[in-house]
Amino acid sequence: xxxxxxxxxxxxxxxxxxxxxxxxxxxPDLFRVTALCDVSxxxxxxxxxxxxxxxxxxxxxxxxxxxxxxxxxxANPNVYHAEVALAAMAAGKHVLIEKPFCVSLDEADRLxxxxxxxxxxxxxxxxxxxxxxxxxxxxxxxERRGDIILARVHDVIGPNAAIIDSTSxxxxxxDVPETVLEEGRRRMSEAALAAVGVGEGPKFMxxxxxxxxxxxxxxxxxxxxxMPKAVLSATQRNGGRVITASFDYGHFVCQFETAVxxxxxxxxxxxxxxxxxxxRIDYDTPYIRHLPAKLTVLSAHGAAGTSTDTxxxxxxxxxxxxxxxxxxxVTERRTPKTSLADARQDLELFRDMIALMA
Numbered sequence: 001x002x003x004x005x006x007x008x009x010x011x012x013x014x015x016x017x018x019x020x021x022x023x024x025x026x027x028p029d030l031f032r033v034t035a036l037c038d039v040s041x042x043x044x045x046x047x048x049x050x051x052x053x054x055x056x057x058x059x060x061x062x063x064x065x066x067x068x069x070x071x072x073x074x075a076n077p078n079v080y081h082a083e084v085a086l087a088a089m090a091a092g093k094h095v096l097i098e099k100p101f102c103v104s105l106d107e108a109d110r111l112x113x114x115x116x117x118x119x120x121x122x123x124x125x126x127x128x129x130x131x132x133x134x135x136x137x138x139x140x141x142x143e144r145r146g147d148i149i150l151a152r153v154h155d156v157i158g159p160n161a162a163i164i165d166s167t168s169x170x171x172x173x174x175d176v177p178e179t180v181l182e183e184g185r186r187r188m189s190e191a192a193l194a195a196v197g198v199g200e201g202p203k204f205m206x207x208x209x210x211x212x213x214x215x216x217x218x219x220x221x222x223x224x225x226x227m228p229k230a231v232l233s234a235t236q237r238n239g240g241r242v243i244t245a246s247f248d249y250g251h252f253v254c255q256f257e258t259a260v261x262x263x264x265x266x267x268x269x270x271x272x273x274x275x276x277x278x279x280r281i282d283y284d285t286p287y288i289r290h291l292p293a294k295l296t297v298l299s300a301h302g303a304a305g306t307s308t309d310t311x312x313x314x315x316x317x318x319x320x321x322x323x324x325x326x327x328x329x330v331t332e333r334r335t336p337k338t339s340l341a342d343a344r345q346d347l348e349l350f351r352d353m354i355a356l357m358a
Contacts, residue, residue, distance in 0.1 A: 004028065005327060008035035008069035008093075010060045010084050011076030012047035014160075014170045015098065018287050020073060021050040023320045030327045037063040038076075039176055046171035060084050064091040071330065074098060078211060079188040082107040089118040094330050096323075098125040099219075100211040101343050103188070104195035105351065108344040115340055123326050123336035124343040126219045128283060130325055131293035131318040133311070137281050138224055140297075141272060150273040151225055151254035155217045157285075162264035164287045195347075196354040203357055205240025210350045214243065214258050217268070218346050219338070221247075221254065224270055224281075227345055228254065234353035245353055276300065289317045 007024060009016055024031045033051035037060050038044045044056055057063040064072055064087050072088040074081050074097040082102040088095045089111075101124045102108050115122045128134060141148075164170055192207050193199030210218075228247035235244050242259040266285040271278065278298040284291035292312040301307035329336045336342075 004030050004032045005330065006034040006068055006070045007031050007073060008037070008063045008066060008071070009033065009047070009073045009075060010037045010063060011074065011098075012036055012038040012040075012043050013075070013173065014164055014168075014287075016073070016075050017047060017050070017170050018164060018168045019289070019319050020075065021047065022289060023317060023323055025050065026317075026320055027323055027327075031323065034068045035063045035066055038173070039180060040173035042175050043171055043173045061087060064088045064093055069093060071096060071326075077184050077188075079103060079184060079191055082111060085111060085122065086114050089114045089120055089122065092118065092120060094120045095122045096125060096326050097122065099215045099343070100346075101340060102347075103191040103211065105344065105347050106194070107191075108340065108347055112340045112344065121326075121330045121333070121336065122340050123329060124219075124338045124340065125322065126216060126338045126343070127286065127318040127322045128216050128220050128293070129223055129338055130322040131281075131283070132313040132316070132321065133293040133295040134220065134224070134281050136313060137270075137272075137279055137295050140279060141224060144274060145225060146251070147274040147276075148225060148249070148252045148272055149275060150252055151221075151249070152271045152273075153217050153221050153254060153256045153258075154271070155213060155258040155268040156261060157213070157266045157268065158261055158263045160285075160287060163266070163285050166264075167288055196351055198354065202236055202240040203354055206236035206243055206357060207240075207350065207354055209240060209243060209258065209260070210353065213260070214350075215343075215346050217256070217258065217270070218349055219343065220270060220281075221256075222342075222345060223337070225249065225254065225272060228349070231349060231352040231356060234356040236357045243353070245356075247349075286319065289319075290315050292316075293318065 036047050036054045037057040071094040074084045085095050085097050189199040198204045230248045232246040232248045245256040247254040268283040271280040280296045282294045292315045294312050296310040
């Protein structure tokens with residue numbers, strides 16, 4: 001392994017342009033971007049301005065085969081994540097794969113098997129679980145899960161573009177042929193049909209929302225309070241853009257709710273209630289860097305009052321923490337906490353949620 005580690009990026013859209021390339025630029029002792037790949041020439045042209053020494057590829061197969069790449073960031077459209085990650089592992093490359101890491105449990109099992117065979121490190125990109133305030137909350141609750149009486153996961157946001165376009169200069173892939181876009185839509189429909197039995201309509205839209213936005217929430221929920229025993233209920237409304245669910249934890253229930261509206265805002269938090277404290281983690285938009293997640297603890301103060309303590313240990317960007325952790329996982333041969341096997345549990349819950357939706 002060279003130092004710094006050489007990174008090839010497959011998919012150079014808004015997440016790569018706004019988040020990953022700046023984060024990697026801030027870690028020059030750990031990483032160097034040596035290759036970029038995207039099907040859009042105009043997107044590649046924009047990305048190369050942030051990594052002027054990188055080689056350019058139109059085909060991910062060529063990038064993963066490059067001798068000048070040690071790790072591959074998989075950040076292209078969701079339905080292609082699994083095939084790019086499999087190709088990278090087959091080429092002996094370590095992989096940081098953006099969520100969702102795949103669409104179906106069958107794909108998940110193939111990825112897990114390939115990881116074992118290849119011996120490389122694969123980490124799923126759940127940056128919210130690397131946020132320092134979240135890590136602090138996990139430690140706080142580690143010995144107190146038995147005290148929980150109620151939990152809540154809430155994520156209601158507006159269109160990301162409303163925030164991105166007012167704060168960043170992003171080049172989008174307006175030059176991709178319609179035939180290529182249609183092929184992606186067809187493949188996603190077929191993949192969801194194979195995964196959960198729906199390839200169109202509101203439940204299909206709900207599954208896409210679960211794979212995308214909700215994978216952050218469910219993954220963080222599992223680390224914070226554990227894997228639920230079962231899904232008690234699940235609903236979708238508004239054409240699949242609003243989802244609610246109840247998760248059974250035995251001695252308590254966790255309520256889940258997510259929605260996409262048209263307000264330019266970001267309202268995401270996890271809340272855990274015990275008899276003596278309410279512990280809450282609030283997240284802001286990841287598209288403005290260095291906005292820290294915040295940990296708030298509400299407790300009794302005196303005989304009839306309350307005290308609220310809101311804190312964050314650092315303003316350091318959660319994506320940069322994620323990249324630092326990935327570097328340690330690769331160089332020290334550690335198993336990531338956001339491993340493929342860990343992320344597979346989300347797909348199990350998503351499957352059960354879709355099955356309960358009318």
